[in-house]
Amino acid sequence: MKVEVKVPAVGESITEVTIYKWLKQSGDFVDADEIICEVETDKATLELTSEKSGELTCKVEEGATCSIGDIIAVVDTEKQGKKAAAPASDDKKDETASASEKHTNKVVAHPSPAAKKILDEKGVAAADVKGTGKDGRITKEDALMATQKVVTNIQKPKPESQPQPTSTTTQSTERGTRREKMTTLRKTIAKKLLAAKHETAMLTTFNEVDMTNVIAARKQYKEIFKEKYGVGLGFMSFFTKAAAIAMKEFPAVNASIDGEYIVYHDYVDMGVAVSTPKGLVVPVVRNLESLGFHEVESEIIRLAKKARDGKISIAEMTGGTFTVTNGGVFGSMMSTPLINYPQAAILGMHNIVERPMGVDGQIVLRPCMYIALSYDHRIIDGRESVGFLRTVKELIENPIRMMLEV
Structure with missing residues (x-):
């Protein structure tokens, strides 16, 4: 059958x-x-x-x-087929190799269908490519890397045995290009980004946060925190908790539009943007408003690892009510993050840089971060957006107040 x-x-x-x-x-x-x-x-x-x-x-x-x-x-089901052979151990490789392979001590690699197509188009022999897949199989990534090397070698000028007259010689350089079909994930990211631009009245407001006190709190308690809970105390938990607390005063930031209705949520399902080898994904931390700092850190670490390993489920990435993204890990100083539609807003974090600030009548250097709130103006007014971001700033600059939620 x-x-x-x-x-x-x-x-x-x-x-x-x-x-x-x-x-x-x-x-x-x-x-x-x-x-x-x-x-x-x-x-x-x-x-x-x-x-x-x-x-x-x-x-x-x-x-x-x-x-x-x-x-x-x-x-x-009526055929037995061939059972995949286990990889030969090092002491038996010579027994399984062909006579020609024994002299060269080289195992013939086999490309995947996608890799074979790439190699054939570029005229690269599979025997010249080292496979990194299972049992030495040549993957699509191996083929792309190998063909890129060929293009690079073509572009390098070959040394001439005799110098040529510069007045009569014209040197030509070939320039390589490659076309790669967009993955399903990348196509969906593109669609969602366009939807955020075309289906929302998006604006962005900015503020500057003095990170002195939060850095001091992390330094003071990080060892105790890790020893007690087994996870580090990161900046992300401070910002996600600050956002959740600020939403109590500005609930429209945690809302969304459904037709002619505005849907308000009395819970916070916080999306945390994670960069993976295949693109940007947004796992969701459920009921973040009720979690402690260590629970937030543990959940973010768990979801980020699953996302990067490609093991995260659909349910773990749907239904978010608000998103936080941290471009600062890549060195971004300032950006206007795009709303994760149909959510109403997204908070952008950036890198920490020492900047001059006026403190008690004196100019001092303080570690500062620019933060940005992109929001859908159809739901959120300027007063609410500015007020929300100011509240986040105040909570970060006074982390004890945030931890006690007073």
């Missing part, structure tokens, strides 16, 4: 996925519930399993975009 493997429904509003990586190949024998491939949605990378045991036949290549319900593979 032949059992079709179809793209399952993986989340609300998701209509297509990209075949990110085949973990099993055509002709392989797979067990029931064994992972056969990874697919990428607009939110995460997910693993698909085989429903039955049998011989696998892949119907689409890596990098292909498929709709929900499309058939991507077939499992023939």
Whole structure:
């Protein structure tokens, strides 16, 4: 019996996925519930399993975009196929290598379908590429790196055996380009960013925060905090907690528009922007207003690790009511962050720089950070946006008040 493997429904509003990586190949024998491939949605990378045991036949290549319900593979339960061989140990490699490979001590690498296409287009032999995938398999990234090296080598001028007259010689340089299809995640990011620009009346207001007291508090309590809770005390927990406290006074910042209605939330599901190898994702810390500082830090660390490992679920990235993003980790001094639509506002953090400030009639250097609030003017008025940001500033500059929520 032949059992079709179809793209399952993986989340609300998701209509297509990209075949990110085949973990099993055509002709392989797979067990029931064994992972056969990874697919990428607009939110995460997910693993698909085989429903039955049998011989696998892949119907689409890596990098292909498929709709929900499309058939991507077939499992023939009446055939045994070939069981994937375990990697040979170092002391047995010579026994499994061919005669020619024994003389050169070189293992022939096999490219994935996506990698093979890239290598063929650039005229690069697979034998000249070192694979970093499972069992030495050449991945798409390996192929891109190898072809980039070829372009770089082409651009370097070759030394001439004899000097050429400069008056009659024209040196030509080839310039390489490459086209790479946008991933499902990158396409979705693009759509959401355009929606934020075109479907909101977005404005941004700024303020400057003196970080002296919060830096001193971290320095004083960081060892005690880590020893007691097992996590570090970071700036992100201070800013997310400050935002949650400020929302009690300015609830419109935590609202959203639904048709002709404004939806106010009496809870704070805080999105925290995380940069991953595949793009920007926004995991959500639920009920942040009720969490302690150590709980906020632990949850942010947990979600960020899952996001970077591509293991985060759809549910963990949906339903946020407000977002905080920290461009300061990349050195950004100031920016106008885009709203994570349909939310009404986003708080942007930036790098900490010593700046001259007037304190008690004297000019002193203080560690300062510019903060930005981008907001939907349809919901939030200028008074509310400025007031919210000023409250965040006051809480950060007086962290004891924030910790006690007074």
